[in-house]
Structures are given as C-alpha cells and as structure tokens.
Amino acid sequence: MPHPEPLRALLGPDAAAVRRALTDEAGVSLPAFVDHHVHLHLVDGERLPLGGVAAVVDLGGDPAILAGRAAGTLPQVTYAGAFLTTLGGYPAGREWAPPAIVRQITDASPQIGRPGGAATAVDEQRLAGASVIKVVLHHDRPLPEDAVATIVETAHAAGLPVVAHVEGEGMTRRALDAGIDALAHTPFTERLDEALVARAAAAQVWISTLDIHRDDEQAADVARENLRAFRAAGGRVVYGTDLGNGDLPLGVNPRELRALLAAGCDVPALVAALTDPWPGAAPLPEVRTFLRGQPPRAADGADDPTALADWLATASVVPGEDLLPDLDDEAGNADSEDDDD
Ligand SMILES: [Zn+2]
Numbered sequence: 001m002p003h004p005e006p007l008r009a010l011l012g013p014d015a016a017a018v019r020r021a022l023t024d025e026a027g028v029s030l031p032a033f034v035d036h037h038v039h040l041h042l043v044d045g046e047r048l049p050l051g052g053v054a055a056v057v058d059l060g061g062d063p064a065i066l067a068g069r070a071a072g073t074l075p076q077v078t079y080a081g082a083f084l085t086t087l088g089g090y091p092a093g094r095e096w097a098p099p100a101i102v103r104q105i106t107d108a109s110p111q112i113g114r115p116g117g118a119a120t121a122v123d124e125q126r127l128a129g130a131s132v133i134k135v136v137l138h139h140d141r142p143l144p145e146d147a148v149a150t151i152v153e154t155a156h157a158a159g160l161p162v163v164a165h166v167e168g169e170g171m172t173r174r175a176l177d178a179g180i181d182a183l184a185h186t187p188f189t190e191r192l193d194e195a196l197v198a199r200a201a202a203a204q205v206w207i208s209t210l211d212i213h214r215d216d217e218q219a220a221d222v223a224r225e226n227l228r229a230f231r232a233a234g235g236r237v238v239y240g241t242d243l244g245n246g247d248l249p250l251g252v253n254p255r256e257l258r259a260l261l262a263a264g265c266d267v268p269a270l271v272a273a274l275t276d277p278w279p280g281a282a283p284l285p286e287v288r289t290f291l292r293g294q295p296p297r298a299a300d301g302a303d304d305p306t307a308l309a310d311w312l313a314t315a316s317v318v319p320g321e322d323l324l325p326d327l328d329d330e331a332g333n334a335d336s337e338d339d340d341d
Contacts, residue, residue, distance in 0.1 A: 010295050010303065012268035014275065017326035020290065020318065028291045029323050031275040031283040032076075033252060033315055035241055037184055037207045040077065041065070042096060042244030049074040051251010052315030054287050057240070057279065059163060059184050059207075060091070062100040063128035074317060076284055080134035080163065081125035084118070084151055090138040090165070096244070108146035110154065118150035126158050132279045133160050134184065137175055139168020148178045161279050163207070176200060182278070185209045185242070186230070188223040197226070201235035205278050209242045210259035220259075227263040237265065239273040254313035258306060267308045274312065290318040 007015040007028060018029040032054035038045065040058050048056065055076040058066060063081030082103045083091055091097035092104055103124070106116035112123045122133055133155040136143060143151075155162045161181035166172050172187045173196060182205040192200070200206070208227065213220035231237060237260070241253050257270050265273070277283050296311050298304040 007295070010267060010308065012271040014271070018290070018323040019326045021322050021324050025292055026326055027293055028295065030271060030289040030291070030315075032287050032317065033274045033289050034239065034276065034278075034283075035243055036238045036276070036278060037209055037240030037242045039096075039242075039244030041098075041101065043250060045075060045077075047250045049317040051249060052289060052313065052317060053251055054289070054317040055284050056243075057132070059132075059134050060097070060101055062098075063125055063130065064100070066130075067128040074287070078131040078279060079129070080132045081128050081130040082121070083134050083136055083165070084121050084125075084143070085136040085138075086141050086143040086147070087116075089141040089143065090136050090167070105143060105147050105151075108144060108150050110150045112154075118147045119154045122151055122154040122158070122160075126155075126160060130160065132182070133162045134165065135162055135180070136165045137167070137171040137180075138165065139171055139189075142171065142174070145174070145178070148174070148180075152179050163279075172196060172200065176203060179203075181205065183207065184240075185212075186223040186227045186237075188213055188219040188226075191222055192226055192229070194229070197229045197235075198233050201230055201233035205236045205238055205276075206230055207238055207240035208256060208260055208273065209240050210263065211248070211253055211256040212242050212245050214255065214259075224259065224263045227260075231264055231269070236276070236278075237269070237273050238276040238278050239270070249313075252313040252315055254310050257309035257312060261305050261309055267303075267305050267312075270309060270312060286320055287317050288320045288323055289315045290323065291315055 014031050016029045019026050034055045035053050036057045037059050038056045041061050058079035060083045066079045082101050084103050087104045092102045103121040105118050107114050108118050110119045112119045152162050163182040163184050164175045164180045165184045166175050176199050296307040
C-alpha cells in the first residue's frame with residue numbers, strides 16, 4: 001500500500017481498499033452517500049448517482065408524485081411529502097413552491113379528516129409513504145404552537161420523525177420545546193446559546209446545508225459557528241445541500257464538504273455525515289460508494305483534509321457485488337494496525 005497509515009484512520013471505520021471486478025480499477029469503498037435535503041421537483045435527480053449520490057431525502061415535494069416513483073431505481077428516494085405550514089406561511093406562494101407541495105394548516109385538531117387539519121395533513125403524508133414529516137417554523141408567520149404539537153404527536157404516533165425548517169429569532173428554541181427531531185438547515189439566523197446547543201445535541205439531528213449561504217457572509221458565519229458548537233456538544237450532523245435551492249452541483253458538493261471542515265468536522269466526520277442513513281436505520285444494501293485511486297495527501301506526506309474532501313466529491317455509485325477486497329492492501333493494513341474490531 002502506498003501510504004503507511006491505515007485507511008480507516010483517514011476515512012473512518014467503514015473504509016476498505018477494493019478493486020472493481022468489472023474494470024480492475026483499484027480504489028476505496030465506503031457505504032452509499034446520501035444527500036439528506038433535496039427537492040426533486042426542481043432538479044434532474046436521475047443524474048445524482050453519476051455524481052456519487054446514491055440516496056436522497058426529499059424535504060418538500062408533491063406527495064402524490066413522490067409516492068408514484070418507481071422503487072428500486074437510483075437514487076433511492078425517501079421523502080417528507082408536502083411542507084406543513086400556517087395559512088399564508090413560508091413557502092406558500094413562492095415561485096419554486098407550487099400549491100401541490102404545501103399544506104396550509106388552519107386547524108390544530110388532532111382529529112384526522114378535518115379540512116386544513118394538522119393531523120389530516122400528517123396522515124396524508126403518511127399514506128403517501130413519507131418517512132419523515134416536514135414542518136415550517138418561520139418567524140414571519142410561525143405555525144401556532146398547538147398545531148405544531150398536534151403534528152409532532154400524530155407523526156410520532158405513526159413512528160415518523162419530524163424535521164423543521166427553522167428561520168428567525170427563537171424558532172430553534174420552539175422546535176426543541178415542541179419535540180422536533182431534526183432541523184432541515186443548521187440554524188443560520190441567530191447564534192444559539194450554549195444551553196440551547198446542548199439541548200439540541202441531545203435531541204436532534206442537524207442537516208448541514210452550509211453552502212447555500214456562500215453569498216451571505218453573515219448567515220454563513222452564524223451557521224458555521226452553530227454547527228461547530230453542536231458538534232462539540234456531541235450533536236449528530238448529516239450531509240445535506242438543499243439541492244434545488246440555487247446553483248448546486250448534481251452530485252456530492254465539494255463546497256459543502258469544505259464548509260463542514262471549516263466548521264470543525266474532521267474527514268471521518270464528513271464520511272459519517274455522508275453515509276448516515278437518517279431517517280432510515282441502515283445504509284442502502286445493494287450499492288457502495290467507489291473512490292478511484294488512493295486518498296490524496298499533501299506533498300510532504302501529511303494528511304490534507306481539503307484534498308480529501310475534494311476527493312470524496314469524486315465518488316461514484318457502484319453495485320456492491322462489483323467490489324472485491326484488495327488483498328495486497330488488506331495485508332498491509334493488518335501489519336500496521338491493532339486488532340480493533
Ligand atoms: Zn429545502
């Protein structure tokens with residue numbers, strides 16, 4: 001092996017040296033990469049596997065269209081269905097948000113079947129096959145607390161986690177108070193205090209979406225520092241780009257990975273964020289991520305996290321059965337590593 005350090009120290013416990021059976025290319029295998037925040041109605045999602053993304057979580061789309069997608073094709077799609085928001089609330093009326101992807105809640109009743117009902121809207125998404133429920137907590141026009149409570153209660157009773165779009169003063173606190181399981185964006189409008197970050201780290205998954213702020217220095221700073229604190233407090237960060245929001249690459253976004261490094265993530269944390277199966281429990285079994293060649297290093301042989309992040313963005317999606325263990329390499333690893341598994 002060209003590099004003495006084991007792959008797993010560089011890339012985390014799931015990295016393995018492999019050779020492709022079909023092409024005999026050598027490289028590194030990792031579990032399937034997931035973009036945990038996309039909007040498929042705004043992009044050509046079928047191209048994502050060419051860019052290394054095997055699975056996506058659609059966090060705001062037409063539940064009927066999402067339910068009709070063919071199973072077993074790539075990318076694998078799990079979804080929230082429609083945004084649940086208040087009457088006239090974000091994102092209702094936005095150009096990119098047709099009526100089919102928004103449900104305006106006017107009734108907090110826990111009774112399913114009421115028009116505009118909070119429980120009705122959750123049940124509609126559940127019946128369409130949603131794996132998570134998306135709710136909007138926007139300071140301009142937040143969903144009333146009793147409606148949020150009904151949504152969370154109804155979703156949890158059905159075994160579905162709730163993810164929130166949180167924007168504006170006090171909205172992260174409201175999300176935590178309401179028992180919301182995940183944030184669709186790292187909070188970007190206010191710096192959270194230490195106690196709130198600690199509560200979030202204990203209770204929530206945060207979807208990164210740092211690169212959407214690349215033209216807004218203030219939002220970028222706030223999000224980066226919140227994410228740094230969340231990670232330091234032990235919080236679970238998953239990779240997500242909000243694909244469909246502005247000009248983003250159709251595949252692994254190297255700018256998102258670099259932004260995660262700048263927020264204090266190391267390279268194994270990037271891999272963990274990319275391969276986290278949230279909201280599912282296990283990675284896609286049939287496919288793996290393939291990275292051609294050896295992990296890059298700085299000219300002096302030292303680790304180079306930025307080069308590694310860029311290399312991760314060259315990933316491709318391959319069938320698991322196409323990858324064979326690279327035996328020469330396994331031997332090299334075994335010599336230089338303690339028996340840690
Ligand atoms: Zn989004």
